[in-house]
Amino acid sequence: MIKKFFFVFFAASILLAQxxxxxxxxxxxxxxxxxxxxxxSNELLNDSQLxxxxxxxxxxxRAVSFFAIGNENLSRSNFENIFQLNKNYTPDLAKLSPKITNFFDEVKKEFLKKEEEKTYSPENLEKLKQLAIEREDELKFSMLKNIFLPGWGQVSLNxxxxxxxxxxxxxxxxxxAIYFIIDTNKKENDYLNEIDKNLMPIKYSNYNDSYKKRNILISTFALVWIYSQLDLLLNNKYKIQQNLPEVNLSVEDKNLFKLNFKLNF
Structure with a gap:
């Protein structure tokens, strides 16, 4: 607590001095x-905590001062330093002479033009293209992980x-689901092999309960699996814009669920 107090006091003292x-x-x-x-201002700008x-x-x-003493190069440099910190900065023009206002607008226009040229330079575009390829590969690899275990892909994408x-x-x-698949098969065999008519309804009821639980669990897993794939595609900030996967879930008979997933690379 004492250390925190001294830290706050020290920071406040520095800010007050600045x-x-x-x-x-x-x-x-x-x-x-x-x-x-x-x-x-030279002395104050050397303060790294400013x-x-x-x-x-x-x-x-400084920019206005340099302009006033006839050094436009250093005036331009200081205006550019402002734009490096805040490219949308606009001073109170009413307090400036028309000459400085025009000079400020000229420097700002040139600075923004240079920044735009940097953004769309061949080197930057190539870097952006390479980054997009890397992100798409990362997303595809994450989708492969999700095929084996829902959620694994999301984890790999942080x-x-x-x-x-x-x-x-x-x-x-x-x-x-695996437990009830095994349990359902066992109880189905018990029911089919039962010869005591009095026990048949009980065996059938046990088999039917396990069968329903098995189907619910399989359906739930299939829905979670599909959700995890779609979530990876639709909610991820690096999306594949084409070749979306095709997902189909069908029931062949009471003992067979069929899930088809097609991913184009």
Missing amino acids: TNSLQEIKKLYEDYEYEKVIQQ PDSLKIDLYFM NKNKGYALVGFSIVNLTA
Whole structure:
């Protein structure tokens, strides 16, 4: 508790000192002491703990100061530093001369144009293309994992809460389904081999109960399996836009469920 108090006190002290220094520089700026603004802001900008909002204020005053003393190159550089922190930054134009306003707009327009060119440069486009291929391969591999165990694919794509929930439910459900498949076959054989007419209704009832539970568990697992595949495709931020899987569930007879899954690569 004491350490936390001292940490908060220390952080507050630093912020207060930074704010006071900024206020002093603002006073120099308002008094047109541009060279002193540049000098004192240099010292404050060397502080690695300085928040971005204060940096923007300092860069703006420096940009105007450099422009006022005739150094457009350094003025441009400081305006660009602002856009690096906030490309949508717009100053209070009413407090600026038309010359500085026009210069600011020119620098901002050029900066945004350069950023756009960087985004759509051949190198960046190639990187984006390669990243898309990697993500699609990752998604396909995750889908293969999901075929064997619902939820495994979600886990591999870092959707761990949903993934582990699906994995856990699938394992429990599948284990119970396997148990009742075996139990149903056993009770069916017991019923078919029973020769005592008094025991036949009991054996049939036992077989029928197990049969219904088996079917419910198989159907539940099939639905969870299908859900996990569709969730992986539809809710994942890296989606395959084509070659979607085909899923079909059918019942051949009372003892046979057929699940077809087709994934195109």
